[in-house]
Amino acid sequence: MTVPITAREDFVRESTTHPALRDEQEFIDRAHARRDTLLAAVERELAAAPRDDVEAARVTGLRRRRADLRHAEQGLVFGRLDAADGSSRHIGRIGLPERDDDSEPLVLDWRAAAARPFYTATPLDPQGQQRRRHIRTRGREVVGVDDEPLDPEAAAGELVGEGALLQALSARRTGRMGTAVATLQREQDEIVRSDSSGPLIVQGGPGTGKTVVALHRVAYLLFNRPELAGQGVLVLGPSPRFLDYIAQVLPALGETSVVPATCDTLLPGAAVEREESRELAEIKGRALWQPTLTAYIRSLLPAPGDLEFLVDGERYPLPAQRVRDALDGATSGRDVHAARRWFIDKVHDLLTDAVVERHEELLAGMETGFEEILARVDAGQARSDDRGVHSGATGVDVDGELTDDDVERIRARICSDAGIAARIDDFWPVYDARAALRRLLQDDALLREFAGELTGDERALVTGAPAPLAPSDIPLLDAVATLLGAVDPPQEQGEFLADRAAARRDWAYGHVAVDEAQELSAMQWHMVLRRVPSRSITAVGDIDQTEAPHRHTSWEEAVQPVFGDRWRRGDLTICYRTPREVMALTEPVLKRAGSSSVPPRAVRDSGVEPWVVTATDAELPGTVGQLAAELAARWEGGTVGVIAPTARLTTLRARLPGTVVLSAGEAKGLEWDAALVVDPDGIATEPRGWNGLYVALTRCTQELGRVRAVS
Numbered sequence: 001m002t003v004p005i006t007a008r009e010d011f012v013r014e015s016t017t018h019p020a021l022r023d024e025q026e027f028i029d030r031a032h033a034r035r036d037t038l039l040a041a042v043e044r045e046l047a048a049a050p051r052d053d054v055e056a057a058r059v060t061g062l063r064r065r066r067a068d069l070r071h072a073e074q075g076l077v078f079g080r081l082d083a084a085d086g087s088s089r090h091i092g093r094i095g096l097p098e099r100d101d102d103s104e105p106l107v108l109d110w111r112a113a114a115a116r117p118f119y120t121a122t123p124l125d126p127q128g129q130q131r132r133r134h135i136r137t138r139g140r141e142v143v144g145v146d147d148e149p150l151d152p153e154a155a156a157g158e159l160v161g162e163g164a165l166l167q168a169l170s171a172r173r174t175g176r177m178g179t180a181v182a183t184l185q186r187e188q189d190e191i192v193r194s195d196s197s198g199p200l201i202v203q204g205g206p207g208t209g210k211t212v213v214a215l216h217r218v219a220y221l222l223f224n225r226p227e228l229a230g231q232g233v234l235v236l237g238p239s240p241r242f243l244d245y246i247a248q249v250l251p252a253l254g255e256t257s258v259v260p261a262t263c264d265t266l267l268p269g270a271a272v273e274r275e276e277s278r279e280l281a282e283i284k285g286r287a288l289w290q291p292t293l294t295a296y297i298r299s300l301l302p303a304p305g306d307l308e309f310l311v312d313g314e315r316y317p318l319p320a321q322r323v324r325d326a327l328d329g330a331t332s333g334r335d336v337h338a339a340r341r342w343f344i345d346k347v348h349d350l351l352t353d354a355v356v357e358r359h360e361e362l363l364a365g366m367e368t369g370f371e372e373i374l375a376r377v378d379a380g381q382a383r384s385d386d387r388g389v390h391s392g393a394t395g396v397d398v399d400g401e402l403t404d405d406d407v408e409r410i411r412a413r414i415c416s417d418a419g420i421a422a423r424i425d426d427f428w429p430v431y432d433a434r435a436a437l438r439r440l441l442q443d444d445a446l447l448r449e450f451a452g453e454l455t456g457d458e459r460a461l462v463t464g465a466p467a468p469l470a471p472s473d474i475p476l477l478d479a480v481a482t483l484l485g486a487v488d489p490p491q492e493q494g495e496f497l498a499d500r501a502a503a504r505r506d507w508a509y510g511h512v513a514v515d516e517a518q519e520l521s522a523m524q525w526h527m528v529l530r531r532v533p534s535r536s537i538t539a540v541g542d543i544d545q546t547e548a549p550h551r552h553t554s555w556e557e558a559v560q561p562v563f564g565d566r567w568r569r570g571d572l573t574i575c576y577r578t579p580r581e582v583m584a585l586t587e588p589v590l591k592r593a594g595s596s597s598v599p600p601r602a603v604r605d606s607g608v609e610p611w612v613v614t615a616t617d618a619e620l621p622g623t624v625g626q627l628a629a630e631l632a633a634r635w636e637g638g639t640v641g642v643i644a645p646t647a648r649l650t651t652l653r654a655r656l657p658g659t660v661v662l663s664a665g666e667a668k669g670l671e672w673d674a675a676l677v678v679d680p681d682g683i684a685t686e687p688r689g690w691n692g693l694y695v696a697l698t699r700c701t702q703e704l705g706r707v708r709a710v711s
């Protein structure tokens with residue numbers, strides 16, 4: 001059982017005379033000197049511009065190393081393991097070789113296998129270690145060390161590096177998430193380092209470090225799977241505000257091959273243009289749309305039939321069977337537009353063969369009707385000249401077999417013939433994804449045909465929605481755009497991987513991390529899955545915090561329609577953020593939300609009891625303004641957030657300029673030193689309101705205040 005702890009006295013700090021501090025200061029000075037030397041060497045190498053592709057690849061590697069070295073300035077070394085055999089190693093943000101020959105590391109990268117006991121060794125399972133030391137630094141100065149004996153006689157606590165952890169947890173919040181490499185806990189480390197094949201769904205209550213785990217896992221995978229740097233990792237969050245909150249974690253871990261996005265921004269060129277009702281969002285998020293759209297787009301393919309083309313004024317029929325063969329060849333394993341490009345190539349080939357054949361027939365008849373042949377070929381040439389194209393195969397050339405050049409010229413003429421292109425366009429038009437989707441969504445008969453599971457009322461809701469894109473349209477549009485494919489083959493653009501990847505709908509990421517994954521609809525999951533063909537996914541979330549309108553109440557219901565049985569689950573059980581005093585309030589709320597789970601266990605007390613005040617509707621904005629100001633003063637240097645029912649946001653925002661005022665949904669994933677929850681009863685009456693209230697109550701690291709509205 002975890003005993004909540006308020007402070008630890010054995011964390012040695014602020015005393016530079018302590019021998020442990022002196023030892024570690026010496027080591028850290030050495031490590032920084034080594035880092036400076038390595039950084040200077042990389043800078044020198046980079047000063048010489050790349051000359052060829054091989055050099056360019058090396059330069060990319062050097063740039064990455066430079067980023068690593070630069071970002072490691074803060075907390076370069078944060079730990080030390082003393083082994084039972086008397087040896088010891090220091091653990092840091094990045095690995096530093098002792099010498100240039102890459103022999104023994106001076107500092108071991110936290111992601112290296114040898115560093116693992118730092119996160120997982122216990123007195124009962126010491127893993128060959130005798131002591132774990134956390135080293136706290138400010139800049140390059142050592143300000144504290146915290147030692148944990150790992151011999152079997154030592155007391156076994158639940159937390160790893162308790163002193164350092166509690167120090168980190170009770171520090172003032174800056175509004176930006178920081179790294180937790182120094183204090184990752186055992187159950188977190190297990191997920192960070194677990195196998196990356198297939199989808200891993202991590203369930204954890206509020207404050208259990210799901211975001212921490214997802215981001216550190218990305219850094220871990222990029223370190224251990226070097227090919228990922230070239231493929232990129234997609235990090236999906238619930239909102240731009242959330243992405244901003246976590247923005248510095250991965251760069252601080254030296255990682256640059258990461259593309260942050262929300263489901264709304266995942267499809268290049270498409271943006272949300274309007275809001276929509278929860279009812280419609282739920283309908284349009286259902287898994288049924290994937291087969292519906294697949295069948296609908298397939299129905300847009302042309303039906304085989306006779307085709308006829310004019311080349312040089314002569315008729316060239318393409319019988320239905322040949323068209324069918326060409327269509328079959330084109331559509332197997334290709335999206336619609338790639339199939340169309342393949343089909344056009346095939347038609348050009350067939351026409352070239354036919355024209356060549358006809359020329360050769362004419363040549364074969366040369367002896368019997370030379371004069372007549374010349375006349376016909378010249379007449380054809382004259383007509384093609386009128387259209388400004390030239391075959392080069394003129395009547396005067398008709399003195400033998402057609403050369404390869406002649407055939408190429410005929411093909412080139414066919415490929416650029418506007419009449420042929422127009423005929424193909426008629427037969428197989430280019431489809432615009434948005435128009436194609438719109439056509440389906442506004443047509444009751446098409447919906448009845450392709451989305452037979454929808455009721456008449458549901459179809460009426462879908463067809464009655466306006467044309468501008470709502471959030472639930474983005475995954476549908478993404479599915480249609482994928483089924484149709486690009487009209488032209490995609491072009492690479494942008495110098496940096498992150499820019500190139502973000503610009504492409506069809507970029508195949510090496511890994512995807514999804515935060516607040518409980519909010520994703522089945523169609524959003526499909527959209528994610530299309531971006532990671534390997535299915536290497538880490539999704540973290542709390543099913544009890546779900547606010548989205550989907551009907552699922554378990555991970556099975558949420559992901560089964562998309563992943564089937566092929567996913568694993570991990571669990572996080574300890575709440576690091578929210579103090580025990582506040583977590584004690586959450587169990588009844590969770591029950592009212594219809595959950596059978598229990599809230600995660602808090603690891604610490606803040607020493608501040610949650611409080612409640614009441615206010616009438618008229619008093620409420622003034623009371624909230626005053627209380628928020630008091631909290632800001634009390635937690636000076638930290639942060640305060642106000643959470644209120646959506647209907648009260650406009651008034652409160654106007655009253656509290658400069659204060660963060662959010663709905664429960666917007667507050668998801670965020671945290672402050674102090675949170676003021678306004679009109680909790682009002683939050684509870686919103687859709688999925690008890691889940692929202694659960695989110696609202698669990699956002700503070702220190703103090704929770706509530707303002708109840710009374711009439």
Ligand SMILES: Nc1ncnc2c1ncn2[C@@H]1O[C@H](COP(=O)(O)OP(=O)(O)OP(=O)(O)O)[C@@H](O)[C@H]1O
Pocket residue numbers: 165168169177178180183184185188204205206207208209210211212213542576577668669670671698
């Ligand atoms: N091992 C750790 N060391 C230091 N801080 C940690 C650790 N684990 C979690 N924290 C801190 O606890 C807080 C909550 O973590 P995080 O936001 O990752 O939780 P979460 O499970 O995503 O929460 P929620 O679902 O409520 O958004 C953050 O301030 C985070 O930095």
